[in-house]
Amino acid sequence: MIATDRKPHVIEQKIWPERYARGWHVLAKADAITSTPQMYNYFGTRVVAYRGEDDNAVHVLDAYCPHMGADLSKGCVSGNSLVCPFHAWSWGADGVCDDIPYAKNIPSKAVIKSWPVLEKNGLLMVWNDPEGNLPIAEQEPAKIDDYYSGEWTDWVMNQVPIQSHCRELVDNMADMAHFGPVHYTAVESFSNKMKGHEFTQFMVGGHEILTSGEVPMTSIAHYEGPAYMTTTMTGMMDDKPVAVHLLVSHIPVSTKEFHINFGVMMKKIEGVSEEENKQMVAEYTKLTIESFQQDIEIWDNKILNDNPVLCDGDGPVNLVRKWYQQFYTDIADISPQMTKERSHVTVEGPSVEETLAKMHQSAA
The missing domain is CATH 3.90.380.10 (Naphthalene 1,2-dioxygenase Alpha Subunit; Chain A, domain 1)
Incomplete structure (x- = not known):
């Protein structure tokens, strides 16, 4: 052993809290999203992406149905809504339940998260914000003219x-x-x-x-x-x-x-x-x-x-x-x-x- 009076450096490791960065994140190529729902496990949860049949726009929702917990990515698209495979509850692109085929009234709590999305430069991006704020306009990625x-x-x-x-x-x-x-x-x-x-x-x-x-x-x-x-x-x-x-x-x-x-x-x-x-x-x-x-x-x-x-x-x-x-x-x-x-x-x-x-x- 070599004698020394110099103390060894002790590495510090930060324990990151369950929080994810505020900003735009690429989910996939934009043309990879169709009217067939696709499941993604990100941000410590599961989301589902699909392209609306009527508006041809991409929508991203939380994937777990708050009714009985089914995975909405296993469901189907009807118009611009996503229909749960378990009990056929229908969820609009805004995350609000718009139809329950066997109920007279839709519960006021029947709302899931609708993620802000951006189709640009051939890519589909989702906005994450732990505070729940809308996208910051000046932080939208620039257009890549070459694309x-x-x-x-x-x-x-x-x-x-x-x-x-x-x-x-x-x-x-x-x-x-x-x-x-x-x-x-x-x-x-x-x-x-x-x-x-x-x-x-x-x-x-x-x-x-x-x-x-x-x-x-x-x-x-x-x-x-x-x-x-x-x-x-x-x-x-x-x-x-x-x-x-x-x-x-x-x-x-x-x-x-x-x-x-x-x-x-x-x-x-x-x-x-x-x-x-x-x-x-x-x-x-x-x-x-x-x-x-x-x-x-x-x-x-x-x-x-x-x-x-x-x-x-x-x-x-x-x-x-x-x-x-x-x-x-x-x-x-x-x-x-x-x-x-x-x-x-x-x-x-x-x-x-x-x-x-x-x-x-x-x-x-």
């Missing part, structure tokens, strides 16, 4: 389960040092910017997939709220510029498990057939998920560390955690420190804009 342009492929979606708390994924926004050991990325510049409900990571570096010749890849990862994150990556493949949008949006199952809805769409290569473009997206998705598996193995085997020993080369881990805490705090108690505008440079180097200009020059 609607016809110049990009559709999302190729996969789902990845993680046995930990959602914060583990959000930590990656500041954790510059893991990109080398885990993702074999040689970081040339790395910075963060936060303001209000948004947090952004800017990175330039070498990458196995999106690096060719002397031009590195660029990456802009952007959170709009606690769970909706999109990343735009550019690089060179076979001396051609390649642009990719990634969706890395998590949704909590419980305080100890979450799912990542992982999507990829790629700008179509001119002169290449539709089928070849689809094959490229499929291959890129496969390679990206293989790279992502390295994160998953670490997340599934590490513990939550609420007082990490950080060094001067680490990114602003405590800053992103302070920003993230606003979504678990009652709106009246959110402090300015959680939302004020800040910037942090971890590695100074070529900017995303400079690298993109170099990439286009190289391709010309």
Whole structure:
């Protein structure tokens, strides 16, 4: 044994309460929701999603019928309502019971939760708020013009389960040092910017997939709220510029498990057939998920560390955690420190804009 008067660091682990972040969460691709009810186990409960036959809109309700507890996802859609498979009670899109076939009067308590939904960018999102407030207008995710342009492929979606708390994924926004050991990325510049409900990571570096010749890849990862994150990556493949949008949006199952809805769409290569473009997206998705598996193995085997020993080369881990805490705090108690505008440079180097200009020059 080596004698030392230095005390070992004791890791502190926060016990997260049964509370889930306020904000928009991706449930599925929008076109995956039909008039056949679909069940999802999230936010410590079960919800059911379906598309109305009359309005063609998606509706999300609590899945358990308050009458006798049946699972409404096993029922059927009638008009815009959902009919329970047990006793045929009908529940409107607003969560209010609108018919009981064998009763003269509908109980005033016959109401279930109707979740606010948003169909945008080819995705279906649900709004969670532990205080029961309606969605905050300025926190609606921005429109991705590329999705609607016809110049990009559709999302190729996969789902990845993680046995930990959602914060583990959000930590990656500041954790510059893991990109080398885990993702074999040689970081040339790395910075963060936060303001209000948004947090952004800017990175330039070498990458196995999106690096060719002397031009590195660029990456802009952007959170709009606690769970909706999109990343735009550019690089060179076979001396051609390649642009990719990634969706890395998590949704909590419980305080100890979450799912990542992982999507990829790629700008179509001119002169290449539709089928070849689809094959490229499929291959890129496969390679990206293989790279992502390295994160998953670490997340599934590490513990939550609420007082990490950080060094001067680490990114602003405590800053992103302070920003993230606003979504678990009652709106009246959110402090300015959680939302004020800040910037942090971890590695100074070529900017995303400079690298993109170099990439286009190289391709010309």
